Amino acid sequence: MKGGWPVGGRVLLCLTVSLLLPGRGDTFTINCSGFDQYGVDPAAFQAVFDRKAFRPVLNYSNPTHVNISFTLSAILEVNAQLQLLTSFLWMNVMWDNPFISWNLEECVSLKNLTVSAENVWLPDIFIVESMDVDRAPPGLTAFVNSEGRMKYDRPVRVTSICNLDIFYFPFDQQNCTFTFSSFLYTVDSMLLGMDKEVWEITDTSRNLIQTQGEWELLGITKATPKMLVGSNVYDQIMFYVAIRRRPSLYVINLLVPSGFLIAIDALSFYLPAESENRAPFKITLLLGYNVFLLMMNDLLPASGTPLISVYFALCLSLMVVSLLETIFITYLLHLATTQPPPMPWWLHSLLLYWANPRTCCPTAPQKGNKGLNLHPAHLPGVKEPVELVGKVSGPREAELNGCPESTRAQLVDLWVQFSHMMDTLLFCLYLLFMATSVVTVIILWNT
Structure with a gap:
């Protein structure tokens, strides 16, 4: 072909370029x-x-x-x-x-x-x-x-x-x-x-x-x-x-103090129901728990609803229920010592059974008896009211209520015993609910 490179020249040119260019052969x-x-x-x-x-x-x-x-x-x-x-x-x-x-x-x-x-x-x-x-x-x-x-x-x-x-x-x-x-x-x-x-x-x-x-x-x-x-x-x-x-940091700073506070709240039930210190003590404990939650809020996650928040809300709810129970018992005691209403026959029977479950309550009042003709000897372990009866058994009050002084004292004693029974029952329910809730939270944490 005219003007073209000979075959030998083309081969020589390719070899020369391959040796000169970097990245070829042994270079x-x-x-x-x-x-x-x-x-x-x-x-x-x-x-x-x-x-x-x-x-x-x-x-x-x-x-x-x-x-x-x-x-x-x-x-x-x-x-x-x-x-x-x-x-x-x-x-x-x-x-x-x-x-x-x-x-x-x-x-x-x-x-x-x-x-x-x-x-x-x-x-x-x-x-x-x-x-x-x-x-x-x-x-x-x-x-x-x-x-x-x-x-x-x-x-x-x-x-x-x-x-x-x-x-x-x-x-x-x-x-x-x-x-x-x-x-x-x-x-x-x-x-x-x-x-x-x-x-x-x-x-x-x-x-x-x-x-x-x-x-x-x-x-x-x-x-x-x-x-x-x-x-x-x-x-x-x-x-x-x-x-x-x-979790050690959060257990020491969150769970342990909260457990101590809820335990103290449970032990506060052992304060006498007639005492005027139980309700203020529970209110102080409730305020202290709220302050604790505010101080420890920075350690909790800023979003979502972790199980520990549910646990704290549960503890707070238990303290509120405990305070409401104390208010209810205080109201019952106040009612018993001021204007005790007639006790229904079924409630009197229940109170007798609570005092002595083995007794079949042969002296339980009939429905229309209202429990006013009973003697305290029918209730094993019932003590004669001293301070409470003294406050309400004056002649004028007994006369106004239309019932003898001794019968009124018996009625006051029955309502006081009922208040103590309700206090014990609600305390047992409180402990049962608290134990069930804590065990449930621990089981969820371990899953």
Whole structure:
């Protein structure tokens, strides 16, 4: 063909270009003359630095294999309101750069070098759940060995999305995920792998975390799903991180004081019902519990309804019920000592049975008797009222009520005994409800 190159000329031109262009043939081997007593000559790596904008492969149809691992060194914050986990990771990324290699025998057995990370190609690995900018410190370096194996380690503070369940606070466990992926390279260009086993990552992370913070690491597992975005498929490695809260701080500052206060409230039932100190004591205890809740409010989660909040509301309700019971008994005693109404026959029978369950109550009044013709001897253990009767058994009051003084004293004594019976019954119901509620909460916490 006229004006064309001869066949031999074309072959010679291709050989010349292949030898002159960097990245072809044996020109990838670093010349050891760049390693001398003054350090490393940057000119020896200039060809590699010029390629940093491109993925380092000999054939672009072959994907780059990138190995990923990390160490969870600290859990800084768990924000239940924003559903965010703030942690500190040491990320480890490894890949091969075929443009870097040197002969160990010629280069005085130099096995590893550190290269500024700004001068080499870095894989664009990111954490999918991250909600903050990358806060890795600038000016990091990468390690490279004589075979072109690159290793890039960087510390990073990660604020990631985590679906937090605080119902069992402070005995809660959380499961969060760290998904490592590339946002530029599909599976045709980059494949992800691991250079460490999951149990190695777990053990290393657990040893670092166990001495700090309120969280402890339970375990790490992994999965390798693919992410499909349109027609593009991206490789991923997903790590499931299970953590558990150390509850000692909250048990000492929240549960123990609350338990002491509710126990004191229960013991206050042993104060005499006729005493004028029971109601004020319970009111003071109730106000003190409210102050305790206000002071400890900062330790509770700001969102949601954890089980411990239900427990505190239950304790507060028990104290209110206890105060209402005291008010009711005080009202009964006041009624018995001022204007005691006639006692129904069924109530009198119940009172007799309560005083002596083995007795069949042969002297129980009939329905129309109203219990006014009974003698206190019918009630075993009934004491003669002293102060209470003295207040109401004056001749004028008895005359106004249309009944003898002795009968009125008996009626007052019956109502006082009924008040004591109701106090004991309500106290037993109070203890039963409190024990059932506390056991239920403990069982829910242990599930």
